[in-house]
């Protein structure tokens with residue numbers, strides 16, 4: 002019997018599928034931008050692009066956190082409420098101490114979110130309740146807390162220190178701070194998920210929770226960790242929200258969770274966990290934000306936006322199924338042979 | 341066997357699940373440099389011992405000692421840290437991750453800034469596969485691997501751990517002779533390097549080929565620990581079962597009737613090519629060959645769960661549509677699949693639901709499933725196969741591996757098929773029941789059922805089959821009559837070279 006040749010390391014078919022998926026989103030984006038620009042050239046004006054980028058920055062930060070949770074075969078529906086609570090907290094904080102450096106504000110926002118994440122994670126881990134149910138509960142509870150605290154009050158831009166509002170508007174080399182921050186979050190999370198053991202363990206947990214336990218992965222701790230990341234990023238997004246809009250009330254971020262989940266699914270993160278990337282999720286966020294903005298430019302009814310997002314989700318899931326079947330058939334053909 | 345202190349000792353451990361006492365007061369020692377077999381009937385408690393060594397279950401009482409010091413294994417991570425590597429009976433892979441990553445999980449080679457060095461990880465996996473002599477692409481995802489390949493990946497995983505104690509729970513159940521030889525060569529080199537091996541198998545020829553000592557269990561209790569040179573296979577079986585066994589392959593002579601299954605020119609590039617054969621009523625035809633030679637794919641394609649490029653399948657004169665298991669079932673074909681986890685059983689459902697699943701239609705009255713009838717037929721078939729369970733309403737997932745296999749068999753035998761296709765029917769089934777399964781297949785054939793059997797176990801093939809078809813690399817290369825089929829002739833056809841006996 003002869004020894005088999007060492008196969009040269011090459012890209013796995015898994016990576017190829019993901020690449021195809023991300024390419025699909027990029028093409029959809031390009032077509033969308035082209036069509037919209039032809040019918041209304043204002044779409045490519047500086048202000049419009051800025052709006053899209055700022056909107057994407059907030060949604061992408063949320064989507065990155067959501068992707069981390071979804072990869073572990075969980076879901077976090079509370080992110081919209083957490084964003085609201087964090088935004089209101091930092092707004093109130095800045096009203097009282099306007100001299101606070103922006104970095105401290107960011108940390109406070111993230112901390113508020115992290116606390117919510119700990120609650121979510123602990124309930125999922127120790128309560129043995131599905132994440133869908135737990136975070137649906139905390140969605141209402143957190144929103145309730147914000148309403149209770151804020152009452153009907155609203156924090157307006159003129160009550161916020163100008164330093165903070167500058168942070169929301171300022172740019173480096175033409176790129177808004179918020180966008181840079183979102184890119185930083187994206188890159189760090191992406192690298193951890195792809196290149197660190199902890200990140201790979203999250204994928205393993207989502208791929209097969211039972212096998213993960215047998216492999217000695219601290220499943221409970223990692224679950225809480227994933228929710229803390231999602232919570233902290235939702236808190237961070239709350240600060241970005243406050244800095245961008247300057248007006249905060251108790252309803253801030255209502256309904257965001259659905260956009261976030263949509264972005265993640267469209268971006269190719271499998272809802273049953275184990276696969277997908279934060280890059281895809283961020284691209285999904287960019288696509289959804291661009292759609293919203295292009296429909297506004299084209300003066301198409303809001304109703305259509307929802308229908309289009311719904312259609313996209315179905316398309317994404319359908320494409321995933323199709324690719325999965327194809328890949329499965331391909332994989333079966335390549336069984337091993339004893340040489 | 342080396343003397344001195346045992347590397348690992350199991351001291352009077354017990355473990356119960358509810359009312360089931362799976363392991364009772366079992367003690368034995370493992371020495372460095374020895375291969376130690378653990379044998380016993382299905383449900384005797386072997387896997388439960390393994391899971392206690394792996395830290396999955398905590399013993400209710402008793403201790404596990406490593407180097408003479410009692411250790412408390414709170415979870416699989418503790419066992420790993422203590423240098424105990426385990427191959428579980430059921431493969432536990434991450435379908436979405438690459439094979440290389442499955443092997444390295446938790447021990448990935450690190451490069452700069454503690455990032456995972458992927459090239460090294462793939463290299464490592466490739467080297468392990470070379471050692472095992474198999475060619476699985478380390479970059480492919482684990483999803484879609486055949487059950488044999490899954491087991492090979494599990495083996496590679498355990499070998500990569502550099503463990504002092506390697507526990508293998510039926511690692512060979514899905515493998516054929518050649519892969520088993522490779523595995524044993526690697527296992528022997530581990531043993532010679534001073535590791536302690538614990539090996540579980542229902543095949544005695546493997547136990548005697550690899551191990552020096554054997555511990556026998558029955559009904560959760562320790563029966564004996566002997567040097568293998570001191571006991572014969574018959575004695576082992578007697579201790580295991582508690583009685584003498586009849587003939588292992590009770591083949592009845594049957595005159596074959598009309599052609600029941602006719603396969604013509606079946607092809608699916610590149611898995612199998614131009615496969616044609618007939619199976620007559622009352623005949624048992626074995627499909628032999630190495631793992632990966634395309635046997636399972638052929639039968640799955642016949643049944644319609646796998647696609648095919650061309651070719652026809654006729655059952656009692658009726659042509660089957662490709663890709664329609666429903667039609668195949670309606671025509672009287674039953675397929676006992678090789679991978680019980682993925683294709684055979686619904687682990688969360690009860691035993692009775694599983695057994696009656698394919699027959700739900702004929703059992704239902706006015707569209708309702710009636711609990712009583714369901715239970716009665718489930719009880720009848722599981723008893724004929726000597727399935728060991730608590731209650732029929734228990735989840736199938738809690739059964740021992742061999743007993744799960746019996747539930748799969750019961751499920752399909754109960755459909756009263758005209759053509760019975762079985763893929764590794766006795767995988768993980770103990771000697772006593774194996775004889776029972778063989779008797780059952782033989783009597784079904786005598787009643788006029790056409791049986792097509794895929795098996796990697798040569799004695800089973802030779803003992804049961806009226807005709808042996810041998811596949812190599814996707815083609816039918818030989819057809820041997822019962823009198824022509826010998827170990828040498830089958831191996832020769834399967835490998836294309838003189839068998840090394």
Ligand SMILES: Nc1ncnc2c1ncn2[C@@H]1O[C@H](COP(=O)(O)OP(=O)(O)OP(=O)(O)O)[C@@H](O)[C@H]1O
Nearest residue numbers: 357362382383384385386387388738739740741742
């Ligand atoms: N998680 C569980 N819950 C309930 N019962 C269990 C569980 N695990 C095992 N058992 C029971 O414990 C007994 C011993 O099972 P075990 O898996 O150890 O048998 P085994 O010797 O490995 O058999 P096999 O040869 O079939 O693999 C069986 O009766 C089984 O039903």
Ligand SMILES: [Mg+2]
Nearest residue numbers: 387429740741
């Ligand atoms: Mg077992």
